[in-house]
Amino acid sequence: MAGIKGNRRVLYTKKTIRDSLIKLLETKEIHQITVTDICKNADINRGTFYAHYKDAFDLLQSMEDELFNKILDYIDETPVEEYSDSLLLKVIELISENKDLCKVLLCNQRDNKILDRLIYVASKTDIEQIYSNSNEFTKAHLNYYIRYVVGGCISIIQAWLENDLPESPSELVKIINTVNKLNIEYYK
Known part of the structure; x- marks a missing residue:
């Protein structure tokens, strides 16, 4: 018998809860959403919700963390030279697969820190190596x-979402690569 983490019923329940939050986030900010709202929309009781998450913020954070962990995995497994093609494609395919969540995170939520997290992730990559051959690009300009x-x-x-x-x-x-190349050519 599978453990609790792999139990199909638990996975289904978590998916239902997550889908409920995404639906609510299409019309409300996260701070306007209560656990009761999520439970009513998911047709579950509050005890079921609290068995998996502390509150709506915890739920949203776990969804965002899951996406970022996948992106970090992609960064670790992709050579630096392939960031602008292979890595970018993997990330955009991930966004496509999680379209509703990403649309909510990137387009609807004003209070989130997703841009800061993406900048942090980008700063942890070896992006500096890609542009080290540029005469006008200095370490001070990296940030x-x-x-x-x-x-x-x-x-x-x-805009795509x-x-x-x-x-x-x-x-x-x-x-994206065409726009970036035009930008790089402009500054050479």
Whole structure:
């Protein structure tokens, strides 16, 4: 018999709770959502909710952490030279697979710290190696550059999510890389 973590009923319940929160976040900010709202929407009792999460913030944080842990795994397994193609594609495919959650996190929530987390993740990568051959790129500019690139990518991804993913993940990677190349060429 599978343990509690692998129990299909538990997995289904957690998915139902998560789906309920995502649906509520489409029209409300996280601080406006109560456990009762989540439970009513998921058609579960509060005890079931509290068996898995402390509150709505804990639930949202666990969902966000799960996404970021996958991104960190992708970073660890991807060579630096493949960040702009392979890594970016993996991340955009992850966003596509989790479209509703990502739309809520990136487009609807004003109070979240997702951009800060993405900038932190980007700063922990070896992105510096990619641009070390540029004469005008110095270590002092790295923080600004990371913020600029991540902010630009997030803006493109937000527009993609808001338009219901009209391009495939690989097409979006080409768009982002084209914009980044135009930017790099401009500053050479």
